[in-house]
Amino acid sequence: MEKWHRPVLLKEVLEYSGKIEGAKVADFTFGEGGHSEAFLERGALRVDALDRDSEALARYRGAGKFANDPRLNLLHGPFSKCSELLKDKDYDIILMDLGVSTRQLLQPDRGFSFQKEGPLDMRMDTSSGPTLAELLDSTEEEDLANALYQYGEIRTSRSLARKILQRWQEGSLKSTLDLASLMGPRRPGKSHPATTLFMALRMAVNEELSEIRVAIPAALGKLRIGGRLLVITFHSVEDRLVKRTFQLDAGRCICSERICACPRIAKVKILTPKPVAPSDAEQENNPRSRSALLRCVEKTLPQG
Numbered sequence: 001m002e003k004w005h006r007p008v009l010l011k012e013v014l015e016y017s018g019k020i021e022g023a024k025v026a027d028f029t030f031g032e033g034g035h036s037e038a039f040l041e042r043g044a045l046r047v048d049a050l051d052r053d054s055e056a057l058a059r060y061r062g063a064g065k066f067a068n069d070p071r072l073n074l075l076h077g078p079f080s081k082c083s084e085l086l087k088d089k090d091y092d093i094i095l096m097d098l099g100v101s102t103r104q105l106l107q108p109d110r111g112f113s114f115q116k117e118g119p120l121d122m123r124m125d126t127s128s129g130p131t132l133a134e135l136l137d138s139t140e141e142e143d144l145a146n147a148l149y150q151y152g153e154i155r156t157s158r159s160l161a162r163k164i165l166q167r168w169q170e171g172s173l174k175s176t177l178d179l180a181s182l183m184g185p186r187r188p189g190k191s192h193p194a195t196t197l198f199m200a201l202r203m204a205v206n207e208e209l210s211e212i213r214v215a216i217p218a219a220l221g222k223l224r225i226g227g228r229l230l231v232i233t234f235h236s237v238e239d240r241l242v243k244r245t246f247q248l249d250a251g252r253c254i255c256s257e258r259i260c261a262c263p264r265i266a267k268v269k270i271l272t273p274k275p276v277a278p279s280d281a282e283q284e285n286n287p288r289s290r291s292a293l294l295r296c297v298e299k300t301l302p303q304g
């Protein structure tokens, strides 16, 4: 982990993980390795770590603090494929720290930044899947509008989708800065107006919600009974999905039907009745942590 990198909600992650010494851990979002290193420093038996970004894994293999530690096993792939990537089913702790890493955001050539010129890419895995440019080439206006609304809750999604596709088709939308300029200038004291647009497009390019939908039940299937799943989200759409999935797995009703259609079988116990937010000090020291929320469940019944 580089000196500038600060893993989000680290103290809280370690606290909710339970006993770490001797634990078998799966880190589904290795990134710069901050959380994985903390598990290894505290005596984890093994850390199997996934990331869909092969550049992040290669960088760590080259210079990471625990790169040569036999307890760390780095694997390339999306966490929705964890059933294929990981053979064990007796993990004590599984962590998902969702979204993009600070490094991905700051590297203009990855196309995530609305502040620096970059290509319309936005893939976390640069070796597969369509880029944002390829998505714009093939998408219908209505589908784009739906994505902007679903992922970014952008109320002007229809007119914005039309504007994006018009500019794309006339050839005046070539870079991340062209895209950001569609949202107008930044106002003092406010977040950049392109923040939500970029997040929504990134989620569409990387199919982030369906990744989470597949991965949570698969992760629960990989835990031993008593093992814990911890998920850190960075915005309300993701957090709502994690919260509802955990409630359903805890045997609660999440439907609004007159006759409940929820399975009502408790397979987990919710350890965070309210999501855990970073302390004031962390928010001040690491502005990226401000929107982070941690939820944690403990597996109580066999499944998967």
Ligand SMILES: C[S@@+](CC[C@H](N)C(=O)[O-])C[C@H]1O[C@@H](n2cnc3c(N)ncnc32)[C@H](O)[C@@H]1O
Pocket (backbone or CB within 6 Å): 005, 006, 007, 008, 028, 029, 030, 031, 032, 033, 034, 035, 036, 050, 051, 052, 053, 056, 077, 078, 079, 080, 097, 098, 099, 100, 101, 102, 124, 211
């Ligand atoms: C917020 S960063 C994780 C930071 C990490 N916990 C640390 O302390 O360095 C998220 C990482 O997860 C990866 N990622 C996001 N979605 C993924 C997915 N569906 N499958 C695998 N990796 C994913 C990203 O490529 C990124 O490197």
